[in-house]
Amino acid sequence: MNFLDVKTDYAFKKVFGSDTSKDILISFLNALIYDNRKNKIKDLEIVDPYNIPMIKGVKDTFVDVKALLDDDTKVIIEMQVLNHTGFEKRVLYNAAKNYSIQLNKSEDYHLLNPVIALSIVDFTMFKDTKEIITNFKLIEKEQLIEYNDDIELIFVELPKFKKELEQLENIKDQWIYFIKNAGSLEYIPQTLNPNIKEALDTVNEANLTKEELETQHKRKEFISIQKLALLKADKDGFDKGMSKGLEKGIEQGIEQGIEKGIEKGKLESAYVMIKDFNLSVEDVASKMEISVETLKEYIKSVKN
Incomplete structure (x- = not known):
């Protein structure tokens, strides 16, 4: 089973x-x-x-x-x-x-x-x-x-x-x-x-239909993408933080880098959700706790 x-x-x-x-x-x-x-x-x-x-x-x-x-x-x-x-x-x-x-x-x-x-x-x-x-x-x-x-x-x-x-x-x-x-x-x-x-x-x-199994597969894939995005955000944040730390002080640099890296990772994840899963900007912005305006600006920058 x-x-x-x-x-x-x-x-x-x-x-x-x-x-x-x-x-x-x-x-x-x-x-x-x-x-x-x-x-x-x-x-x-x-x-x-x-x-x-x-x-x-x-x-x-x-x-x-x-x-x-x-x-x-x-x-x-x-x-x-x-x-x-x-x-x-x-x-x-x-x-x-x-x-x-x-x-x-x-x-x-x-x-x-x-x-x-x-x-x-x-x-x-x-x-x-x-x-x-x-x-x-x-x-x-x-x-x-x-x-x-x-x-x-x-x-x-x-x-x-x-x-x-x-x-x-x-x-x-x-x-x-x-x-x-x-x-x-x-x-x-x-x-x-x-x-x-x-x-x-x-x-x-x-006991499930083909449609139900396909929906479950999409959900697991969706979660995996978000997990990877969060991991990437953590890594990017740490790397950028270390780089800034060399210039402006390690403690301050890591803090700022992590913050910016996480924000970028959330935007990347949100863009994937909209593009690959046909979700609306408003739904994804609400779920990811990003402003609609910020998300629209990011999508515009990626497409350009």
Whole structure:
């Protein structure tokens, strides 16, 4: 058997964001958000379900999986493979935006419902802790008094998860293992929870259409291009930084060089995304956190 890599946004949304994903998503969120304490989530509604058969190319993949829980809490779930500059600010911005847009004009603030942003990342964000799952809330910094639970940010850092199949202790371990390793599995382990077995069946390549497999291939290729661009940006930034450092001081030169190199790498990556994947300038600029004007100027300079 071969399975899709669930770390790609296409496969991730096929598992968790389609019309048939409710039971799978309930199990997943109960395990990662509530640590299966009395299975707090009994029911949910997937907001704007991801209609897999309607996907054409990669333009439609800039969407989070969103769920409205039975207590009216909204959960935003995102799988992020690349550590783009400003990612942590984007997570906070999206959570705050989803919190604020709940009210219409003149409605009372007490009508606001909690928002949870759950981000699964394939890179290390918090090097000062070994914890795989970190949870952030508004809290008083001296006495650690919670302000409220209305905005909550949860991060799952996959590189910190080292357990093998035989070491999995609970359903939380199983779900993290599934996301990290589904693409390299050759069979469905019988020790896994039934919902996770169903999730694996969903991404079993034998059950997919030619169009779905082609879309997944494009997504993996797209991610590979971005990874190479980021690596090139790091190298260019370091090289330029060292060069400037010889002229103006090593410390200042490296800092400026890295900054310029990363910016150039982002522009190069954005240009490839637009040219090879038929994406709009506006979509790519938003995803890469580049101004539309800057990106248009770069494209114009390349074509000239």
